[in-house]
Amino acid sequence: MYAIHTEQLTKYYGKARGIIDLDLAVEEGEFFGFIGPNGAGKSTTIRTLLGLIGPTKGTAQVFGRDIVSEKTAILADAGYLPSEATFYGGMKVRDILKLSANLRKTDCRAESASLCDRLQLDTSRKVDELSFGNRKKVGIVCALQHMPRLLILDEPTSGLDPLMQREFFKILRERNHQGTTVFLSSHVLSEIQRNCQRAAIIRDGRLVACDSVDALAKTNARRVTVRGDFVAKERPGSGQAFDTAGLSTSGQAFDIAGLSTSGQAFDTAGLSGVRDLQISEDGVSFLYSGDINQLTARLAKCRIDDILVAEPDLEEIFLHYYADDNEGGEPR
């Protein structure tokens, strides 16, 4: 059974786009990452799943239950940590935790005490006096203390210091091992890369990729960094130079104009799949997803000091799902 399953889930705020035709499937027991920049629709998705807002179109189920008609049952199984946890003014932390437990009609005292201890949360303080990070901890305990089957976390680590972040993820991994499904929305990619098995990338309200984190990171794209003797234009008498200018007729120069996808100088010979081209004084760096032989053939003709071919990290891949947007015309 899917922990979360959405079909064509769409939400418009009046005319403003929230999410469009989102098809998402999260298996029970997964540690699932949900990546996207601010305003991409991460929070909209979460708020729709939790019934805070109603979908414009499409359906979604959580543990097989419909998000509209069986909302209350879903909420009983879920723990939610909002990105900005806010509580009732004037209440003490322990009263908030008690209120949350009472609203769930469960006795969470043991688990609550253990979580507060691990997160070093002082329950006798008033919530209004707490720092952002400490308020976050209250939210974490509220989301976790009733041992939910599904944890939905919206940018959980903002405001937490690195030590607390480590402890927090340790708790999450423990819970995940016990069978809890974790749905982690974040724009901190290292967090997702370290913890999640699978991840979905959302952009402008649409799902642009959904795969295992390894597969997402292991697209055949490589980060290629070349250092060497480069000039802006073909140096007289030095046809071997790595030429960053326009398409040379000599074919000797390593021509980045041909590597880039823009302009009339696109090299149909096959060096497509070049993205994120960065030119510095002594070299170039780009993501390459084309045929590696063609690249080496080109490179062979150039004088090179150093070359580094590495797997891109998720961050770079992620950036490229967004870089597409710049070429793809208008954002929706």
Next chain:
Amino acid sequence: MTIMIHELRQGFKGLLIWTLSIGFLLVICVLMFPDMKDQMGDVSNMFASMGSFTEAFSMDRLNFGTLTGFYAVECGNILGLGGAFFAAFSASVILAKEEKEHTAEFLLTHPVSRGRVIAEKLMAVLLQILIMNLALWLMSVGSIAAIGETIPWKDINLIHLSFLILQVELACVCFGISAFLRRGGVGLGLGIAGIMYFLNIIKNISDSADFLKYVTPFGYTEGADIISNGSLDMRLIAVGMVYAVIGVVVAFVKYSRKDIK
């Protein structure tokens, strides 16, 4: 009951302050009566000959020299305005504050249906109104006993009952309107209460504005009518209760499917 108890706890200080403030004015007013009675002749004539002003507060039909007449006008206004402001204010903010203070994300992601949230919040408001009215009634009766007057039980009870009904109606109407709000509510509540009060004054001054008694709940709290009839105008109250039911139904319908934030 968790939400209702939570609301009562959260609203306790406010309730205490409102009750003490209104009660203080009420008691002061009653304590002034013996002095007033001594100068009854002058005062009564003076109040009875101020034209529109006299009519506006129904002082033409009440004997200011008797405790009931005095109570219906002076204390009635304090009780009417104070109670109406409190009822409208608490009903207007109780739903909207969750979104304004961003606590809706906390409350509404617990396994409690929206319907239950609305019902418990409404119950909390009504219970607060009931507690306040009980306290004010006790303070009033106590202060009348303190100045050595015999307590006109029937008149006092009817006047207090009419204001309780008025507050319930205003609260339900404001509750319905506040379901549409994301912030504010305070101004709206106080505004509605104030407008209703002035509509009643206009109704008293102008004969052609008599239809306003079907609009403003102050129409059935008119002390002069209550005392002279010895009963409440059930017809007007029935109309008011229709408004109240509409308010509550609107609140349920709107808030149940509202997009939060």
